[in-house]
Amino acid sequence: MRYDIIPDKNSIELRDLCATKKFSPSTPVSSSHCPLMPEKHHLINAKTIAQMKPGVMLINTSSGQLIDTKAAIEGIKSGIVGYLGIDVYEQEEHIFFKDLSDTVIQDDTFQLLQSFQNVLITSHQAFFTKEALNDIASTTLSNITDFEQGKLLQNEVKLPEKVLTKA
Structure with a gap:
């Protein structure tokens, strides 16, 4: 159910x-x-x-x-x-x-x-599988490569404008 x-x-x-x-x-x-x-x-x-x-x-x-x-x-x-x-x-x-x-x-x-x-x-250990770690590493490396090559960032986190101007 x-x-x-x-x-x-x-x-x-x-x-x-x-x-x-x-x-x-x-x-x-x-x-x-x-x-x-x-x-x-x-x-x-x-x-x-x-x-x-x-x-x-x-x-x-x-x-x-x-x-x-x-x-x-x-x-x-x-x-x-x-x-x-x-x-x-x-x-x-x-x-x-x-x-x-x-x-x-x-x-x-x-x-x-x-x-x-x-x-x-288990304090956040449920995700801790070989597959999950491989996926995390692969996604991270792909993000870095895309950033270095000036490509569209699939996982980019954009902050609202007012957050950016507070600093």
Whole structure:
């Protein structure tokens, strides 16, 4: 079962596409694969978790802010969430990509998550495959070559004019 805010008619015929954001109480796994947009902030929350099958495996590799972490913790405690796998965390900017090995992490919510045996946190490692790294390297080298040769830049990021004039 899946939900898409912009349904593709071809996909509807090929897959179980839900017309609503409701979660099926019979689905054993819920996996999020979507970018963060305002309407998706805390897409997984106390209300949606309550609709899930008890013991559900909840996976998020998209954006930490898709899941209301405190609601997920309550779901774990109640048994509705049987397993939680997250490659992203709602407050990750304070924790991920830093060496905190000689520090006491001050984020109590994160510490609590780590204490559960049925929670796996991978801190942005889900992408870390040989194929992904090859694609990143290939795209980067292609961008550099195109820039050096004065070609159209396929991945150019253009800043709004007012951002450029502030400096």
